[in-house]
Amino acid sequence: VQLQASGGGPVQAGGSLRLSCTDSGRTFRRYVVGWFRQAPGKEREFVAAISWTRATDYADSVKGRFTISRDTAENTVYLQMNSLKPEDTAVYYCAADSTLIRSSWSNPTEYDYWGQGTQVTVSS
8 A cells, every 4th residue: 555645734713625545556446535634732632534335434523514425437536625624734644454453544543554644835
């Protein structure tokens, strides 16, 4: 599994971005894929996750604004982020694991594979 996150950038509050997480190794089809974010001086926090059956979970802070999805044919997981707020500013990371149970999806220490981060900056 070789993950690559992309799609970050600067955006004004209220705007949208779509992040992509692609597995160049083309093996994460049956993995849980999660998005996490880390702001300066803060711990890495859970954003959203999706299973290979397309079950999803979200952090309360992004419910109703962010949508996670996956395109198996393109070996990509997306994070559509709408109604962005300045507090969404962070480096966003995607991660994958093949053995997670749902109760572990939000725990970053449970994921074996990580992509490099992509910076999202939301200005007010």
